[in-house]
Amino acid sequence: QKEVEQNSGPLSVPEGAIASLNCTYSDRGSQSFFWYRQYSGKSPELIMSIYSNGDKEDGRFTAQLNKASQYVSLLIRDSQPSDSATYLCAVIPGNMLTFGGGTRLMVKP
Amino acid sequence: DVKVTQSSRYLVKRTGEKVFLECVQDMDHENMFWYRQDPGLGLRLIYFSYDVKMKEKGDIPEGYSVSREKKERFSLILESASTNQTSMYLCASGGWGNEQFFGPGTRLTVL
Numbered sequence: 659q660k661e662v663e664q665n666s667g668p669l670s671v672p673e674g675a676i677a678s679l680n681c682t683y684s685d686r687g688s689q690s691f692f693w694y695r696q697y698s699g700k701s702p703e704l705i706m707s708i709y710s711n712g713d714k715e716d717g718r719f720t721a722q723l724n725k726a727s728q729y730v731s732l733l734i735r736d737s738q739p740s741d742s743a744t745y746l747c748a749v750i751p752g753n754m755l756t757f758g759g760g761t762r763l764m765v766k767p
Numbered sequence: 768d769v770k771v772t773q774s775s776r777y778l779v780k781r782t783g784e785k786v787f788l789e790c791v792q793d794m795d796h797e798n799m800f801w802y803r804q805d806p807g808l809g810l811r812l813i814y815f816s817y818d819v820k821m822k823e824k825g826d827i828p829e830g831y832s833v834s835r836e837k838k839e840r841f842s843l844i845l846e847s848a849s850t851n852q853t854s855m856y857l858c859a860s861g862g863w864g865n866e867q868f869f870g871p872g873t874r875l876t877v878l
Contacts, residue, residue, distance in 0.1 A: 689864075690864065690865070690866075692866050699874075700871070700872070701857055701869040701870060701871050701872045702810075702857075702869050703869070704866055704867075704868065707866060746810070748866070748867075750864055750865075753863055753864045754815075755861065755865075755866065755867050757809060757810045758809075759809040760809060
């Protein structure tokens with residue numbers, strides 16, 4: 659079992675809709691969780707971090723963490739074509755960041 | 768803002784050549800990392816360093832070595848490049864137990 663799992667997609671949503679990206683992790687002791695966005699041919703860019711259960715909002719992005727169920731999600735409201743990218747979930751189970759395989763999001767005009 | 772820079776965006780080398788990829792960070796981070804990324808395989812950790820002159824193998828160290836002589840600089844060395852080392856190489860830096868910040872990447876092609 660991989661430590662951090664994501665559906666590879668592609669996840670296709672229409673412009674203006676809410677995109678929901680999910681991630682599960684195996685180490686129950688994980689304390690820090692991050693979302694990175696990676697455009698095609700570019701490097702990953704940190705967009706959200708979350709450390710405690712619940713929701714964290716930043717503009718159109720909301721990260722949600724549920725440690726009991728061991729999942730973290732990213733919601734993108736009012737999705738735009740410019741949000742089309744691969745989204746990487748990353749978790750720190752010990753002291754090293756561990757990445758999921760990423761979910762490719764396509765926002766169609 | 769954290770800045771991580773890599774010496775080249777694109778590089779073309781021939782089989783058997785020695786290749787140096789350099790990475791510099793300006794945030795005084797203890798840790799620096801080298802990954803390669805290939806379609807369908809995600810990010811794979813090659814080596815990381817948690818201090819000057821210290822290094823640890825990641826998941827796929829074979830065919831690579833690293834050097835960290837100064838805190839801000841971390842070099843990846845391909846001793847004898849092979850075609851299966853054609854990939855996107857990403858450098859990152861970060862503090863202990865914390866997020867990582869990536870450089871722009873080097874797309875290496877080995878002919």
